[in-house]
């Protein structure tokens with residue numbers, strides 16, 4: 001991710017690894033059938049742990065949760081409709097339709113409605129966020145706060161023109177599936193947990209840990225009157241598709257994986273200690289191909305040798321391959337101490353990239369945004385599968401408008417499989433055994449992903 005060819009970003013795709021392989025036999029089941037599906041989507045990454053014992057909180061008693069699990073086990077869908085943009089937008093958060101979601105949920109036995117796009121309502125408003133000023137919204141000036149009346153059980157707080165939902169609303173909404181037993185705000189720290197799922201966040205931070213897998217939110221967690229708030233965009237574009245992938249609205253069935261080895265030919269990519277990124281990426285792609293084929297998938301390689309292929313050419317291959325998903329493999333570069341794995345999904349419309357060179361603020365949306373929910377679910381499956389099996393530093397699931405993602409009509413991600421500029425990590429990357437093991441994890445992840453979305457795919 002450093003110099004040279006990577007400096008062309010956002011047009012260029014920086015160092016990523018493409019790990020895409022899928023295979024058979026995973027018992028991922030739908031949320032409504034088996035609440036533990038989330039763990040399965042994570043490829044076993046879910047860890048069950050309990051929050052630390054409440055210590056004397058400076059100001060407030062840690063909130064206690066009262067989680068009453070309903071027998072339904074099936075949450076209603078978040079429905080967010082917008083009529084018009086800007087300040088005229090109207091938000092409707094349907095189902096739960098009362099402020100006591102568990103009860104509401106219990107009677108919602110019919111098929112939940114799919115989540116609707118939220119982007120038009122989350123448009124940037126003047127003074128709220130300056131995409132040129134950095135990666136994070138400025139908090140230097142006070143922002144207007146409006147607490148809207150609860151709508152269908154959803155508590156919405158508008159800060160600086162952006163909608164946020166309270167953590168309580170999120171808990172209530174997903175409680176039927178996850179049976180939360182812990183809801184705690186302690187200082188800036190927030191915990192929401194059950195035996196199946198643990199969310200951890202910190203006010204002011206963009207990091208969200210879900211079962212100890214790191215996600216980078218589009219907007220920092222906020223707090224108002226003691227309530228922890230997540231942006232509505234993050235709810236719709238990250239939290240919901242990850243917690244409830246079986247109802248991703250436009251999921252498409254796939255039996256083919258387009259595996260993209262980053263760089264090639266005159267584009268060597270990062271110069272690592274034991275070789276060039278382009279060569280490692282090709283070797284990884286070949287290993288992933290093997291793992292996916294072993295799991296019953298068809299595989300198309302964007303390149304099978306040391307050839308240069310334009311970024312547009314890679315996208316064209318993906319778009320021309322029916323019933324496919326797209327996995328791009330790269331390796332990272334940085335200072336000698338930099339290590340870890342990161343997975344990139346396309347920045348949602350009306351959100352900013354995680355890093356400044358990642359395409360900035362996605363104002364108008366791009367082709368790839370049609371797959372937002374599938375993109376983040378796929379990123380989750382792959383990232384969590386690898387992180388849970390290897391002792392890598394978790395750099396998180398991040399957002400950027402990399403060229404191979406912006407134009408891709410299929411669900412796609414970019415995977416960076418380690419830093420070739422770090423001695424120990426490059427040694428791993430250079431190991432065939434390592435590549436095979438990571439490829440197996442990626443293969444399992446693709447299987448998990450397809451199973452997690454199976455019911456959504458069946459609707460089409």
Ligand SMILES: [Zn+2]
Nearest residue numbers: 014015016330
């Ligand atoms: Zn690269």
